Amino acid sequence: MIRRAYEATQFSPAAQPDIGAIPDAGEGIEGLTEVFRCFLTGSAGLASPGMMGHMDTAPHPAAAFTDALVSAVNNNLLFRELAPFASRVEEMVIGDIGARLGLSAEWAGTFASGGSIANLTALFAAVGGFGDVDKRAQCALFLPECAHVSIRKSAAVLGIAASQVHVVSGDALGRADLSSLRTALRASGARRKVVVGILGSTVHGAVEDIQGLAEISRAHDAWLHVDAIHGGALAFSHRHRELLRGLDSADSVAVGPQKWLYVPRVSSIVWVKDRDRFDRELSVELPYSATGEAHRGRWGLQGSRRADAVTLWAVLRYVGARAVGDQVDRTIDLAGDFWRMLSSDRFLEPTHVPDLNLLCFRYRDNDENAMRLAHQTLGAYGAPWVSLSRWREQLILRSVLLSPSTNETHLARLIESLHRASS
Numbered sequence: 438m439i440r441r442a443y444e445a446t447q448f449s450p451a452a453q454p455d456i457g458a459i460p461d462a463g464e465g466i467e468g469l470t471e472v473f474r475c476f477l478t479g480s481a482g483l484a485s486p487g488m489m490g491h492m493d494t495a496p497h498p499a500a501a502f503t504d505a506l507v508s509a510v511n512n513n514l515l516f517r518e519l520a521p522f523a524s525r526v527e528e529m530v531i532g533d534i535g536a537r538l539g540l541s542a543e544w545a546g547t548f549a550s551g552g553s554i555a556n557l558t559a560l561f562a563a564v565g566g567f568g569d570v571d572k573r574a575q576c577a578l579f580l581p582e583c584a585h586v587s588i589r590k591s592a593a594v595l596g597i598a599a600s601q602v603h604v605v606s607g608d609a610l611g612r613a614d615l616s617s618l619r620t621a622l623r624a625s626g627a628r629r630k631v632v633v634g635i636l637g638s639t640v641h642g643a644v645e646d647i648q649g650l651a652e653i654s655r656a657h658d659a660w661l662h663v664d665a666i667h668g669g670a671l672a673f674s675h676r677h678r679e680l681l682r683g684l685d686s687a688d689s690v691a692v693g694p695q696k697w698l699y700v701p702r703v704s705s706i707v708w709v710k711d712r713d714r715f716d717r718e719l720s721v722e723l724p725y726s727a728t729g730e731a732h733r734g735r736w737g738l739q740g741s742r743r744a745d746a747v748t749l750w751a752v753l754r755y756v757g758a759r760a761v762g763d764q765v766d767r768t769i770d771l772a773g774d775f776w777r778m779l780s781s782d783r784f785l786e787p788t789h790v791p792d793l794n795l796l797c798f799r800y801r802d803n804d805e806n807a808m809r810l811a812h813q814t815l816g817a818y819g820a821p822w823v824s825l826s827r828w829r830e831q832l833i834l835r836s837v838l839l840s841p842s843t844n845e846t847h848l849a850r851l852i853e854s855l856h857r858a859s860s
């Protein structure tokens with residue numbers, strides 16, 4: 438059954454199977470195989486090489502199998518007694534990936550469930566964590582236009598007043614302009630200032646100048662959080678590590694292995710610089726296990742957590758860090774190839790130069806209606822599929838190149854499908 442998930446050639450399911458109702462009497466193995474069959478036929482085929490529309494792809498099979506084992510063993514990262522081995526793996530993976538990101542030994546981190554929760558956890562620490570709760574109204578947040586919606590959600594959850602959420606103007610991809618940020622920070626009378634930098638934006642994969650953001654944040658006594666949920670995979674890159682420059686000067690960083698490191702949802706890591714600060718802002722006592730051990734559930738916003746670190750570790754052991762880096766670099770190269778193909782196309786054009794493995798594009802005449810109609814024809818019968826996104830009120834087609842089996846042939850077929858749809 439799992440093998441069939443990887444044999445998906447088609448992104449969109451041909452038809453939706455019936456679901457039925459919860460049966461009164463158990464159906465045993467027959468009911469189970471029917472659930473599996475329906476789930477496979479009714480699901481989006483993320484393993485298809487033509488699936489290039491979101492930050493989602495099939496995980497490495499080693500991760501899928503380990504994930505099943507993680508579910509069966511069901512250890513809980515809340516307490517060391519409930520996850521003795523996984524707690525140690527989590528510590529090792531956080532330390533190793535942190536070092537690959539260029540973070541010094543003074544950083545400490547925890548796994549979390551997905552990018553949004555990782556950002557929320559980091560921003561919770563940034564506004565004072567479990568202390569200073571009555572002073573949230575005195576916090577201000579400065580974010581670029583390209584920030585993921587989870588940053589705004591976090592601001593709302595943390596009680597930062599809407600009037601204190603400042604979107605810093607920036608370039609065509611929504612990366613903050615450094616002098617505008619400097620001016621905004623200088624004008625702010627907030628007691629705590631938090632700046633967000635993006636390393637791999639959701640729409641364009643845009644990378645901000647982290648070093649520049651760090652210098653300005655430090656000069657204005659602001660906390661810099663870097664959302665590297667997508668771009669954190671650069672930790673393994675052989676050729677693009679310069680994009681991580683300045684990360685060690687930030688105050689917190691969030692990375693989402695589920696995006697570009699080929700593990701299943703939902704897996705993320707959040708780090709805070711300075712172990713004492715990490716402990717102070719993010720830890721609470723857990724009185725229901727008073728063994729005195731350093732339970733990993735002390736830190737962060739979640740209680741029970743899965744052993745996602747074991748799944749990530751299994752893939753990294755299976756393929757090795759070098760091959761992961763090769764794949765990250767290969768998908769960035771492929772985005773560059775796609776950019777060249779579109780730049781010389783008669784009907785289509787890229788809307789930006791890719792920083793990473795995302796590339797947005799549109800019809801040269803920018804006919805939104807044609808684009809919407811063309812988009813509806815994509816993905817059928819195994820043809821490639823990209824997403825239809827919106828950026829500054831304009832519709833664009835958005836590609837995210839992730840699958841190891843996607844190559845130039847699939848890109849050429851996508852272009853061909855879009856030509857056909859518009860003729």
Ligand SMILES: Cc1ncc(COP(=O)(O)O)c(C=O)c1O
Nearest residue numbers: 551552553585587637638639666
């Ligand atoms: C840059 C960035 N940050 C955060 C997130 C949120 O991640 P999640 O969907 O795992 O909550 C995303 C999701 O695509 C993202 O692109």
